[in-house]
Amino acid sequence: MDYIVGANSPQMRSIYSRFKGDRWIWFVIIILSLLGILAVYSATGTLAYSKRGGNTEFYFLRHTGFLLIGLGLLYFTHHIPFQYYSRLSQILLLISIGLLILTLFIGSEINNATRVIPIPLLGITFQPSDLAKLSLVMYISRYLSKNQEEIDTPKIFWTTLGYILAVVILIAPENLSTSLVVFVTCGLLMFIGRVNFKYLMILFVSGVVTIGCLVVVLLNINTDGMESNRIPTWKKRIETYTGKDDGTGNYQQLQSKIAVATGGIFGKGPGNSTQRNYLPHPYSDFIFAIIIEEYGLVGGFIVAGCFLILVFRCLKIVVESPRAFGALVAMGLGLSMSLQAFVNMGVAVGLLPVTGLTIPLVSMGGTSLFMNSIGFGIILGISKYVQEEKQQQEEALTAGI
Numbered sequence: 001m002d003y004i005v006g007a008n009s010p011q012m013r014s015i016y017s018r019f020k021g022d023r024w025i026w027f028v029i030i031i032l033s034l035l036g037i038l039a040v041y042s043a044t045g046t047l048a049y050s051k052r053g054g055n056t057e058f059y060f061l062r063h064t065g066f067l068l069i070g071l072g073l074l075y076f077t078h079h080i081p082f083q084y085y086s087r088l089s090q091i092l093l094l095i096s097i098g099l100l101i102l103t104l105f106i107g108s109e110i111n112n113a114t115r116v117i118p119i120p121l122l123g124i125t126f127q128p129s130d131l132a133k134l135s136l137v138m139y140i141s142r143y144l145s146k147n148q149e150e151i152d153t154p155k156i157f158w159t160t161l162g163y164i165l166a167v168v169i170l171i172a173p174e175n176l177s178t179s180l181v182v183f184v185t186c187g188l189l190m191f192i193g194r195v196n197f198k199y200l201m202i203l204f205v206s207g208v209v210t211i212g213c214l215v216v217v218l219l220n221i222n223t224d225g226m227e228s229n230r231i232p233t234w235k236k237r238i239e240t241y242t243g244k245d246d247g248t249g250n251y252q253q254l255q256s257k258i259a260v261a262t263g264g265i266f267g268k269g270p271g272n273s274t275q276r277n278y279l280p281h282p283y284s285d286f287i288f289a290i291i292i293e294e295y296g297l298v299g300g301f302i303v304a305g306c307f308l309i310l311v312f313r314c315l316k317i318v319v320e321s322p323r324a325f326g327a328l329v330a331m332g333l334g335l336s337m338s339l340q341a342f343v344n345m346g347v348a349v350g351l352l353p354v355t356g357l358t359i360p361l362v363s364m365g366g367t368s369l370f371m372n373s374i375g376f377g378i379i380l381g382i383s384k385y386v387q388e389e390k391q392q393q394e395e396a397l398t399a400g401i
Contacts, residue, residue: 021078021380021387024313028306029361029376033071035291035303036362037064042271043283043290044364059283063364070361070373077377082326082385085378086142092135093163099128100170129171129178130371133185133336136167138378140186141328144193148324157199160190177355181343183207185336192318192331255279256286256348259293260300267296283364285356288348303362304345307338317383320390326382333375 019026037060044059052058103117116125140160147156164186172179187207191200259275262268273293276282282290292300314334321327337360344359346352358365360372 019075020384022313022317022383024309025376025380025383028310028313029071029074031302031306032359032361033067035295035299036287036359036364037067038270039287039291039294039362040283040364042273042294043276043287046277047283059364066366066369067361070369073370074373074377074380077374078380078384080381082329082378082382083323085138085329086145086325089135089138089142092131093139093167096128096132096135097166097170099126100132100167103128104170104173126367129175130368132167132171133178133182134333134371134375136164136182136186137189137332137336138329139163140189141193141325141332144190144195145324145328148194151194152196154196154199157190157195157203160186160195161203175356177343177357178340180211181336181339181357185332185339188335189328189332193324193328252280252286252354253347253350256289257350259286259289260349263293263296263300265296266298267292267294270294284358285344285354285363286348287359287363288345291362292348300345303341303359307341310334311338313383314379317379317386320386321382322389323385326385330379330382333379337372337375 040063041056041060044063045056048054048056048059099117106117116127140163143160143163144151144156150156164183168179168183171182187200187203190203191197255275255278259273259279262275268274271294273282273290275293276290279286279289288300288303291303295302311334314330317330318327321330340357341359341362343352343355344357344363347354347357358368361369361376
């Protein structure tokens, strides 16, 4: 029986040593990835029959392939010292802003929104807002960590806010929900970075007033002749959510609620969803409803629990990290992905108006899957650094004794 490799064998220890960082975050990644593969395979049946002549394996294999590429990026980035991202953040932010501007002119339209840039020859598209979220979090973290001695001054607040607004304003016209998540994430990042609370309250009140004014305007504006932009879509979604529409705009959330209600505690079982045939985009925007329908409330709690674990483990990194930049990046990326996931869940159960946000690592996607994988890799790299620093301190204390 010598050929059996035990959990504590040198071979297994060698494998474990290659996957460094917080074990709980690795656990979250594995669970979300597996759930995503199962849910996407089930949810793309109707799409396969309408687009691929019934080849149900096509989207399953494509999503699995993208996921494997994403996990490869994750593995690679978690071995890169996170200090390099401080220098890269400036370049990436400038590239992101340039791509967002470029999208407004040459972007391809998907679901009445110009969000993506087509990549020639490869037949895929790139969504610049995904890169913008990642680079903005890193750059804001860099700026706050380098100016800790002046963190209480108006200059730091207004400069940081300027960077945030530059990205948010460029994302908002075609992807309002993403811009709001970015804005909230960066606001929380400023709070964690010890920006003066008085300024943060100004930011909070300004944000609430702006959103309130936007809702009022959308409910009262005449959108006739505006079919070429996103304003009619925003108006329709707000009217549906507030109950001021004619009832025709409630289709998506009605089907989603049916999926959630019929799932019960343990669900109908893998591949047994019926609402996937009626829900628009059950493999992305409404994948949480399909998970609950097939795996019940248990499946829903597992997904939500994974992102709660992610937030708490990132908080642990913040507490233990000796470097402000690493702590802020880990928390910022963890909050960004978790907020995005919880908004998606809120839409599926009818707590929030319909958005275009997906669940990281679970929903079907290309560049969003890659960017989220890189985000997880950066968090793991920072947690690896924290663990190594802690181990060195313990060894130094032991040697001193």
